[in-house]
Amino acid sequence: MTMNAVSRRSFLQHAAAAASVMGLAGCATSSGKIRLRDTNTPAGASGSVWIGGDLQVNRIGLGTAGFTSRDGVPRDRNAIRAVLRRAIELGVNHIDTADVYGSNLVERFIAEALYPYPSDLVIASKGGQTRNRPETGGRDGRPEHLREACEGSLKRLKLEQIPLYYLHSPDPKVPLEDSIGALAQLQKEGKIRHIGVSNVSLAELAKARSLVSIVAVQNQYNMLLRDSDEIIDICERDKIFFIPFSPLGGRTAEVLTSQDDRLAKLQALADERHVEFSQIALAWLLARSPVMLPIPGTTQVAHLESNVAAGKVRLTRQELSLE
Numbered sequence: 504m505t506m507n508a509v510s511r512r513s514f515l516q517h518a519a520a521a522a523s524v525m526g527l528a529g530c531a532t533s534s535g536k537i538r539l540r541d542t543n544t545p546a547g548a549s550g551s552v553w554i555g556g557d558l559q560v561n562r563i564g565l566g567t568a569g570f571t572s573r574d575g576v577p578r579d580r581n582a583i584r585a586v587l588r589r590a591i592e593l594g595v596n597h598i599d600t601a602d603v604y605g606s607n608l609v610e611r612f613i614a615e616a617l618y619p620y621p622s623d624l625v626i627a628s629k630g631g632q633t634r635n636r637p638e639t640g641g642r643d644g645r646p647e648h649l650r651e652a653c654e655g656s657l658k659r660l661k662l663e664q665i666p667l668y669y670l671h672s673p674d675p676k677v678p679l680e681d682s683i684g685a686l687a688q689l690q691k692e693g694k695i696r697h698i699g700v701s702n703v704s705l706a707e708l709a710k711a712r713s714l715v716s717i718v719a720v721q722n723q724y725n726m727l728l729r730d731s732d733e734i735i736d737i738c739e740r741d742k743i744f745f746i747p748f749s750p751l752g753g754r755t756a757e758v759l760t761s762q763d764d765r766l767a768k769l770q771a772l773a774d775e776r777h778v779e780f781s782q783i784a785l786a787w788l789l790a791r792s793p794v795m796l797p798i799p800g801t802t803q804v805a806h807l808e809s810n811v812a813a814g815k816v817r818l819t820r821q822e823l824s825l826e
């Protein structure tokens with residue numbers, strides 16, 4: 504047996520023990536379930552998973568919506584470039600974006616900073632939101648729009664295929680069948696590899712799944728906003744990944760600033776362990792379910808490093824409870 508095999512085995516034993524502490528026992532291997540791999544990158548500390556059975560990502564990714572203001576004004580370009588490049592150095596290989604972020608600007612920033620991409624990088628993008636349709640709350644799920652959005656993202660990201668592409672939000676004026684059908688067609692043409700859905704209800708998820716294979720759901724979820732608990736349980740049961748957006752509470756990082764009593768216990772835990780509260784907030788998500796892949800957004804390298812290091816923080820089942 505090689506040294507590599509020995510260290511791999513001892514890592515897996517250690518990881519299985521950690522998983523058991525987190526309540527993840529029995530979820531250590533096989534496609535769609537958490538696979539704790541022998542990676543030596545900081546972003547691999549919480550394990551890695553296979554999205555859609557063929558895209559291996561470390562569980563902590565990076566969100567990019569905050570690279571511009573809500574009005575689309577870019578933040579400091581050098582700072583953004585530094586965050587993206589440091590993310591790669593740390594082993595972050597799941598970057599979440601959308602055409603609508605900064606009205607196409609953010610996808611360009613990603614390509615400018617990282618192209619040519621590392622071979623294991625999974626860039627997830629989305630189509631179906633626009634700044635031009637106030638009558639639908641900014642949603643546009645028309646097939647012709649989704650095609651244009653996807654083809655635009657391919658160009659800006661300099662990709663031949665987008666590894667994971669989401670319907671950003673169901674459009675109340677377009678049957679979900681039509682929007683999902685458009686993504687199915689793009690998948691058939693090889694323009695997207697896997698399909699995800701975002702901002703969906705349980706019924707919308709079920710409908711989408713009746714039409715195509717959905718590998719990921721991206722809904723808002725954090726310690727304070729737990730509307731998707733039932734969806735997460737279904738994702739876990741059926742091995743669909745759940746990407747909690749706004750894991751720290753969104754642009755205002757509300758989870759970190761809230762005075763909510765439910766968080767007091769976890770603040771005490773952070774103090775006891777000498778870790779940042781933000782790390783406890785991310786560790787809480789990782790412990791909530793093995794299918795959970797947080798994508799905290801940041802424009803600061805120090806915050807990125809802290810968020811990635813949260814993957815080392817383990818919570819017990821008791822600590823996971825906010826009661």
Ligand SMILES: NC(=O)c1ccc[n+]([C@@H]2O[C@H](COP(=O)([O-])OP(=O)(O)OC[C@H]3O[C@@H](n4cnc5c(N)ncnc54)[C@H](OP(=O)(O)O)[C@@H]3O)[C@@H](O)[C@H]2O)c1
Nearest residue numbers: 566567568748749750751752753754756799800801802806
């Ligand atoms: N599907 C959707 O509809 C949807 C909607 C919203 C977001 N998203 C995706 O989800 C990603 C994450 O959500 P989000 O960016 O809205 O919110 P978030 O990740 O919950 O929080 C981002 C905020 O937290 C701060 N922050 C990050 N790390 C920190 C740390 N270690 N300590 C203190 N503050 C920290 C950031 O400020 P600094 O920049 O100063 O670090 C920023 O203000 C987005 O970037 C986007 O990719 C998707």
